[in-house]
Amino acid sequence: MVGWAGGNEIVTRLADILLIQAVRDYFEENAETSDWGWLAAVRDPKIGHALAMLHSHPHRPWTVTMLANRLAMSRSTFAERFRELVGEPPQRYFTRLRIHAAATRLRSSSDKLRAIAMAAGFASVAAFVKAFKKHTGLTPGEYRRDGDHVRPPV
Numbered sequence: 001m002v003g004w005a006g007g008n009e010i011v012t013r014l015a016d017i018l019l020i021q022a023v024r025d026y027f028e029e030n031a032e033t034s035d036w037g038w039l040a041a042v043r044d045p046k047i048g049h050a051l052a053m054l055h056s057h058p059h060r061p062w063t064v065t066m067l068a069n070r071l072a073m074s075r076s077t078f079a080e081r082f083r084e085l086v087g088e089p090p091q092r093y094f095t096r097l098r099i100h101a102a103a104t105r106l107r108s109s110s111d112k113l114r115a116i117a118m119a120a121g122f123a124s125v126a127a128f129v130k131a132f133k134k135h136t137g138l139t140p141g142e143y144r145r146d147g148d149h150v151r152p153p154v
Contacts (some may be wrong), residue, residue, distance in 0.1 A: 041085035047086070050067050051079050053067065053070070059101070059118075060139075064078060095131055098121050098131075106140055114142070
């Protein structure tokens with residue numbers, strides 16, 4: 001513990017800055033040589049754009065066809081390229097992104113499940129609960145209640 005006023009906050013912020021700089025340096029050193037994974041996916045003009053859209057609007061009911069059309073790609077080419085670079089099929093990635101957003105909100109708010117499900121892009125609470133349990137092994141209520149002892153979904 002730092003003994004001066006605001007010291008802990010400053011140390012925490014400096015640690016954040018160092019981590020950000022280390023990640024930035026890693027990206028700069030490896031971005032041009034990565035043939036697969038996140039670095040390659042982000043570098044790819046089409047798949048990188050798709051990832052930006054997904055992460056900017058995770059609540060939208062994205063489909064493979066919808067993204068492929070926006071990128072002027074065939075559905076099969078988009079799905080194959082996405083899977084090749086990201087390491088998983090697009091639909092699984094969409095669902096995992098939504099589950100992660102919902103899990104964050106479950107831990108950080110007291111919002112009703114309906115509001116969380118809709119904000120995460122699920123058509124119903126039942127669909128949300130089913131997908132959440134499939135990906136985390138817990139219902140949203142269990143996750144919220146036991147959240148301090150449970151890792152967030154990846």
